[in-house]
Amino acid sequence: xxxxxxxxxxxxxxxxxxxxxxxxxxxxxxxxxxxxxxxxxxxxxxxxxxxxxxxxxxxxxxxxxxxxxxxxxxxxxxxxxxxxxxxxxxxxxxxxxxxxxxxxxxxxxxxxxxxxxxxxxxxxxxxxxxxxxxxxxxxxxxxxxxxxxxxxxxxxxxxxxxxxxxxxxxxxxxxxxxxxxxxxxxxxxxxxxxxxx
Amino acid sequence: xxxxxxxxxxxxxxxxxxxxxxxxxxxxxxxxxxxxxxxxxxxxxxxxxxxxxxxxxxxxxxxxxxxxxxxxxxxxxxxxxxxxxxxxxxxxxxxxxxxxxxxxxxxxxxxxxxxxxxxxxxxxxxxxxxxxxxxxxxxxxxxxxxxxxxxxxxxxxxxxxxxxxxxxxxxxxxxxxxxxxxxxxxxxxxxxxxxxxxxxxxxxxxxxxxxxxxxxxxxxxxxxxxxxxxxxxxxxxx
Numbered sequence: 001x002x003x004x005x006x007x008x009x010x011x012x013x014x015x016x017x018x019x020x021x022x023x024x025x026x027x028x029x030x031x032x033x034x035x036x037x038x039x040x041x042x043x044x045x046x047x048x049x050x051x052x053x054x055x056x057x058x059x060x061x062x063x064x065x066x067x068x069x070x071x072x073x074x075x076x077x078x079x080x081x082x083x084x085x086x087x088x089x090x091x092x093x094x095x096x097x098x099x100x101x102x103x104x105x106x107x108x109x110x111x112x113x114x115x116x117x118x119x120x121x122x123x124x125x126x127x128x129x130x131x132x133x134x135x136x137x138x139x140x141x142x143x144x145x146x147x148x149x150x151x152x153x154x155x156x157x158x159x160x161x162x163x164x165x166x167x168x169x170x171x172x173x174x175x176x177x178x179x180x181x182x183x184x185x186x187x188x189x190x191x192x193x194x195x196x197x
Numbered sequence: 198x199x200x201x202x203x204x205x206x207x208x209x210x211x212x213x214x215x216x217x218x219x220x221x222x223x224x225x226x227x228x229x230x231x232x233x234x235x236x237x238x239x240x241x242x243x244x245x246x247x248x249x250x251x252x253x254x255x256x257x258x259x260x261x262x263x264x265x266x267x268x269x270x271x272x273x274x275x276x277x278x279x280x281x282x283x284x285x286x287x288x289x290x291x292x293x294x295x296x297x298x299x300x301x302x303x304x305x306x307x308x309x310x311x312x313x314x315x316x317x318x319x320x321x322x323x324x325x326x327x328x329x330x331x332x333x334x335x336x337x338x339x340x341x342x343x344x345x346x347x348x349x350x351x352x353x354x355x356x357x358x359x360x361x362x363x364x365x366x367x368x369x370x371x372x373x374x375x376x377x378x379x380x381x382x383x384x385x386x387x388x389x390x391x392x393x394x395x396x397x398x399x400x401x402x403x404x405x406x407x408x409x410x411x412x413x414x415x416x417x418x419x420x421x422x423x424x425x426x427x428x429x430x431x432x433x434x435x
Binding site: 003008015021097103105107111112 | 354
């Protein structure tokens, strides 16, 4: 019975992948032909990122205390509602930026002759984790506001970040095996990845 | 009709492995019909031989799809080749183990299971290629898309009904005798429509870069990912 289910799943999986492939819109080929253009595109993507302290400023406790102490209830409700909408929009912007970065990376990476399987898997995992955190953040904000969801989200985010580091370490042996080949130059550091975890 | 259009439009040479498969299937069907009419006693043995011949030649269709879609994308092609080699290795291993384990390898049950296993390996290979095409957002032409969808549909349904046949036994044969040709007909219709004329695969406009450029790209992607992660973690930190 288990064997039957396994084979049915393989068949259904293939049908699902083909269905997704037939439904997708044909992407426009990227015109970035040089590394310089790739850099410019990356810089443009960087400009799309919301400022790092924006969400904290939107949800500052001081502002809330001021509004609740000296305004009527209808203003308070409006303030709370707009604050939540702003936070949800912010999370959506980050989600959009991550997707744009992933799209850009994949659009460029597919052309490189010596693509690293380990690196690509590690990046795919990191992208997925970050997208999941953003979605969880949006859902939590939509359902109950940031304050009650914050501890849970904090734990989830740290767990996912830890998972990324563990995965990166797991793939490192593949990298070092590749690195023993001739003319292999490793770029300096992976500081941004590790510093944030 | 598919072969007629291929010769008429001069497409046969563009997709030689695919059309060889179609030619092989047509020849096999004609041979089986002749055997069925004039020498029915050899039909069963010949059926499985033809079935396995088309299965092996069918691997060429997958290689054709891999070659045509990913040839201009060396990075994605490397992934596809790894998946393909792994699948091919699995085909040989399964065939070898089956041959060693079952001395009477042409017994119907064993043959059905063997075909099911080999089709499953093809399904995994094809799903891998389709996933790579989707993941790296590679544009494919109408011909190749039809080839992929038609053969994928045939393989996926084959795996499913062979699994059912293997589990249920010959009681499932009545359903199979209707479902299998009907679904294959759908694949043939897809191929006929998609390969009616030659549609070249869209060419990318980017030259292959050096490996160091890839490393710079990865480094920048990691840096930006780190920045984004820092922003999100800062927001959710209690």
